[in-house]
Amino acid sequence: MSRTTEIRWHGRGGQGAKTAALLLADVAFKTGKEVQGFPEYGPERMGAPITAYNRISDEKIRTHSNIYEPEYVVVVDETLLESIDVTAGLKEGGCVLVNSNKPAEELRPLMNGYEGDLKVLDARKVSLAALGKYFPNTPLLAGVVKLAGVMDEEVFLREMRESFEHKFARKPEVVEGNMRALEMALKEVH
Amino acid sequence: MATKDRLSGNEAVAFALKQINPDVFPAFPITPSTEIPQNFATYVSNGEVDTEFITVESEHSSMSAAIAASAAGARALTATSSCGLAYMFEPLYIASSDRLPLLLAVVNRALTGPININCDHSDSMGVRESGWIQLYAENNQEAYDNLVQAYRISENPAVRLPIMVCQDGFITSHAVQNIELLEDEAVKNFVGEYEPEHYLLNRDEVMAIGSYGVSDYYMEAKRAQAEAMLNVPSVVLEVGKDFEAISGRSYGFFEEYKMEDADRAVVVIGSAAGTGKDAVDMLRESGEKVGLIKVRMYRPFPAEALAGALKGVKAVAVLDRAESYTNCGGPLGADVMAALFRARSQALAVNYIYGLGGRDITVKDFAKVYEDLAEVVRNDSAGDTYRYLGVRE
Numbered sequence: 001m002s003r004t005t006e007i008r009w010h011g012r013g014g015q016g017a018k019t020a021a022l023l024l025a026d027v028a029f030k031t032g033k034e035v036q037g038f039p040e041y042g043p044e045r046m047g048a049p050i051t052a053y054n055r056i057s058d059e060k061i062r063t064h065s066n067i068y069e070p071e072y073v074v075v076v077d078e079t080l081l082e083s084i085d086v087t088a089g090l091k092e093g094g095c096v097l098v099n100s101n102k103p104a105e106e107l108r109p110l111m112n113g114y115e116g117d118l119k120v121l122d123a124r125k126v127s128l129a130a131l132g133k134y135f136p137n138t139p140l141l142a143g144v145v146k147l148a149g150v151m152d153e154e155v156f157l158r159e160m161r162e163s164f165e166h167k168f169a170r171k172p173e174v175v176e177g178n179m180r181a182l183e184m185a186l187k188e189v190h
Numbered sequence: 191m192a193t194k195d196r197l198s199g200n201e202a203v204a205f206a207l208k209q210i211n212p213d214v215f216p217a218f219p220i221t222p223s224t225e226i227p228q229n230f231a232t233y234v235s236n237g238e239v240d241t242e243f244i245t246v247e248s249e250h251s252s253m254s255a256a257i258a259a260s261a262a263g264a265r266a267l268t269a270t271s272s273c274g275l276a277y278m279f280e281p282l283y284i285a286s287s288d289r290l291p292l293l294l295a296v297v298n299r300a301l302t303g304p305i306n307i308n309c310d311h312s313d314s315m316g317v318r319e320s321g322w323i324q325l326y327a328e329n330n331q332e333a334y335d336n337l338v339q340a341y342r343i344s345e346n347p348a349v350r351l352p353i354m355v356c357q358d359g360f361i362t363s364h365a366v367q368n369i370e371l372l373e374d375e376a377v378k379n380f381v382g383e384y385e386p387e388h389y390l391l392n393r394d395e396v397m398a399i400g401s402y403g404v405s406d407y408y409m410e411a412k413r414a415q416a417e418a419m420l421n422v423p424s425v426v427l428e429v430g431k432d433f434e435a436i437s438g439r440s441y442g443f444f445e446e447y448k449m450e451d452a453d454r455a456v457v458v459i460g461s462a463a464g465t466g467k468d469a470v471d472m473l474r475e476s477g478e479k480v481g482l483i484k485v486r487m488y489r490p491f492p493a494e495a496l497a498g499a500l501k502g503v504k505a506v507a508v509l510d511r512a513e514s515y516t517n518c519g520g521p522l523g524a525d526v527m528a529a530l531f532r533a534r535s536q537a538l539a540v541n542y543i544y545g546l547g548g549r550d551i552t553v554k555d556f557a558k559v560y561e562d563l564a565e566v567v568r569n570d571s572a573g574d575t576y577r578y579l580g581v582r583e
Contacts, residue, residue, distance in 0.1 A: 025366045029196040038365035041307065060368075062464035064329070064361050065552040 004057040005150055006067045010086050011076035014046040016137040020076070021052035023141055023163070028056045030159040031151045036061050049080060056150050074144050075099060076123075076136055081110040090116065097143050097189070099123040099136050119147060121189055130181035131174070138178050139185035146189050153186060192370040192437070199327070199362035202334040202369055203269070203295050203355075204229035208239055209377035210341065212293075213264035213384075216244040216255035220274040221307050222359040223297035227269055249274040253281040253294075260290040260352075261399045263389030265341065267292065271359060272299035275313040279320070285352040286321030287415060288399050291345040291386075292352035294322070295337065298460070298511075299359040300547040308548020309359040311459065315512040315521045321415055323353040323422055324489040328445075328463045331369050333357040335439055336486075338372065341381050342429045348421040350387075358461040360548065376436050419490045426487055443492035445484045446499055448474060452481030454563040455500060457526050458509040459485045462544070462551050469556030480560050491525050497533035505538045505563040505572075506530075509579070511545045519543070519576045538572040544579035555580055 007024070011017025018039040025037025036055040042048055053067045069089040078100040080086065087096055095117040098107055104118045111118070121143045123136035131138075145156050160182055164175045197205060204226050207215070217227035227243075234243045242259075246252045252268040259266035270278065275296060285292050296314050300306040314324060323343060327333040336355045344353040357363055372380075388397060403411050423443065430441035447467050449455060456466055463484035473480050483499055485492075500506055508527070510520025518524075523541030530537055542559065545551050559579065566572055 022366050025196060029368060034368050035196060036365055036367050038360070041360065062329075063468050063553060064358075064365070064461040064464050066550050068552070 004055050004059075004061065005072070005148055006070045007054040007056070007072045007074065007144060007148065008067050008070040009052040009054075009074045009076065010080050010084060011050055011052070012046075012080070013048045013050050015076050016135065017050055017074075017076045018052045020074070020137040020141050021054050023137065024054050024056075024144065026163060027145070027156060027159050028054075028150055031155055033057065033150070034059060034061050040066055049084060056148075070094065072097070072144055072148050074140055076140060078102070078107065081107060085112050087111055087114040087116070090114075092116075095119060095147050097121060097140065097147060099140055101125060119143070119189055121185060123185070126181055126184045126188060130184055131177040135181075138181040139188075142182040142185035143189040146186050157182060192372055195369050195371050196366050197330055197369050198225070198364050198366050199330040199333045199357045200225035200297065200364065201229060202330045203337050203357070204233070205371065206334050206337040206377070207267070208233045209372070209374050210338070210381050211239045211378075212241055212267055214242045214244065214256065214259035214266040216246050216252040216259070216266075216268055218246050218249050218252045218268075218270070218274065220249070220271050222299055222363045223269045223271040223274070223295065225363070226295055226297070249277040250281060253278040253285070256292055257281055257285050257288070257290060260285070260292045261288065261389065262391045263386045265291075265345075265384040267295065269295035269297070271297045272313045273302055275317060276301060279317060282317055282320040282322060282352075284400065287411065289350045289415065289418065290352055291341065291350055291384075293337075293340050293344060294352065294354045296354050296356040297359045297363045298356055304547075306547040307359070309361050309461075309511070310546045310548070311356075311511040312513070312546075314354060314356050315514070318489055318521060321351065321419070322489060323349075323351055323419075323487070325353065325355050325487055326459045326485065327355070327357040327362065328461055328484060329362050330365070330367050331439070332486075333362060334369060334371070335433065335437065335441065338377055338380060339429050339433050339441065341384070342432075343422065343425050345384055346421075346425045347387060349418055349425050351415075351418050351422070356460075361461040370437070372437060380432065380436055422490050423487070423492060441486060443485070443487045443495050444499070445486065447482040447484065449481035449483065449499060451479055452502065453479045453504045454560055454567065455481045455483060455503045455506045456509060456556065456559060457483045457485065457496070457500075457506060457522065459488060459522060460511065462509065462511070465551060465553055466556045469553045469560065472553060473557060473560055478560065485522065488522070491529070493525065493529035493532060496526065497529045497535055500530065500535065500537055501533075503537050505540075505566040507559045507563055508539065508541045509559070510541060510543050513543055513546070517576065538566050538570075540566060540572050540575050540577060542577045542579040549580050551580060
């Protein structure tokens with residue numbers, strides 16, 4: 001089987017984890033990759049935990065199951081750390097990206113003894129500074145693109161600008177803010 | 191020239207419908223098929239299609255309105271899932287017995303009890319005897335391709351039967367994946383203009399549709415319907431051949447994956463087939479002779495061809511994404527086993543129920559099924575032929 005990068009997103013209904021997974025699929029597609037982006041729904045309600053997934057590969061993707069052994073996990077809402085084992089099945093050498101304003105040492109005790117790579121991105125801070133509003137999606141998308149190294153940063157930014165210009169054709173004023181959020185997040189995540 | 195894109199299964203179906211530009215689309219929303227009428231409504235309001243889009247008050251009404259439109263001579267369709275399909279149960283039989291070409295885009299979802307929005311095939315399996323043609327898709331590409339082919343099959347004068355084009359709820363309907371789309375012109379030319387033979391709005395041929403069938407006529411009407419179904423397979427192959435000429439993608443009754451020398455095989459419908467193929471590749475790497483058959487055309491059922499494709503296998507596992515409470519397996523299992531019996535096959539066959547209400551099926555699950563089949567072969571006995579996969583006991 002081909003080499004496929006697998007990413008799992010944990011969020012709450014309404015926070016945009018699904019949208020982020022679809023955006024990532026979209027931008028990876030534009031760089032010539034085979035992609036999958038899909039949500040897993042429980043009960044349909046705001047605030048309920050939801051999971052979304054990405055597969056990114058150079059070869060055709062046929063598997064349709066959920067992802068149980070991801071290389072990357074993104075946690076959109078840190079309060080999920082208390083109720084969900086977000087690192088379950090995480091591959092050795094994998095990495096978790098948590099949206100939080102707390103240092104990693106404070107989050108680690110909530111993660112079932114997880115000792116692997118843990119990155120923290122304050123997506124609220126980035127989003128407020130860049131956009132003046134709280135949309136954690138955009139910074140986290142840039143964060144995971146950087147960590148997973150699935151595409152060149154310049155290509156990523158160029159394709160995202162095009163996406164935003166298309167998506168916000170009627171609100172061109174928000175394009176720059178979103179681009180700023182991406183750039184800031186790329187710098188924040190190491 | 192094809193366009194490379196990335197769309198969810200629902201987006202792909204709505205896009206195919208835009209390219210086809212049908213005459214009438216009565217719609218009532220239900221998860222997970224809602225995006226089909228929703229996206230199509232955008233095409234309508236943008237003036238990209240000139241379809242009569244009718245928002246009705248229920249699925250019984252959406253199917254009834256589609257039936258009326260088809261009877262009037264229009265190219266019509268609707269879309270639904272789960273309980274919506276169940277609510278259409280009565281008019282489904284009317285559509286097929288009135289021999290109306292008609293399209294139903296089904297996004298498979300479990301039927302209620304307990305209530306659940308996720309995928310299984312209980313909805314469309316529940317109407318497998320309604321006289322509709324049924325095609326199933328593995329992924330967004332096949333959902334799109336089947337849709338482009340559907341009207342050509344349904345409207346063929348030797349057929350004139352309604353057709354369901356099914357895909358797995360959420361698993362493919364909501365998953366964005368790479369897809370190749372045909373040019374608008376290519377789809378338009380392929381599908382062609384609909385020229386109904388007999389229709390209500392033809393003032394030169396006054397007729398009635400849906401009249402009472404007394405006992406002296408009812409059975410002949412049903413026999414004629416069965417006769418039309420007998421004509422479906424050759425039309426499906428012919429349309430598939432023409433489609434391959436414009437797309438490069440070939441479609442028949444089912445897909446055989448690495449079956450040439452397989453001694454163990456799985457028969458399955460829908461998205462699980464993709465996962466199963468990855469399992470086949472994994473096991474083949476360690477020299478195991480395993481294969482997979484994905485059923486695309488479930489109604490009519492390609493019994494003889496399927497038994498032929500399974501001729502060389504020692505053991506076969508049929509995977510059903512629906513219960514039928516026969517105490518011996520699911521609907522696909524019953525059909526495949528009957529096909530094997532008629533062909534006097536010596537293969538040992540078992541039937542698994544899997545994936546109910548969206549229960550996931552993984553490469554590992556498939557590997558276990560092939561392992562079970564190895565044991566069946568070793569024991570020269572099928573053992574328990576009615577099994578469950580991926581359930582907590």
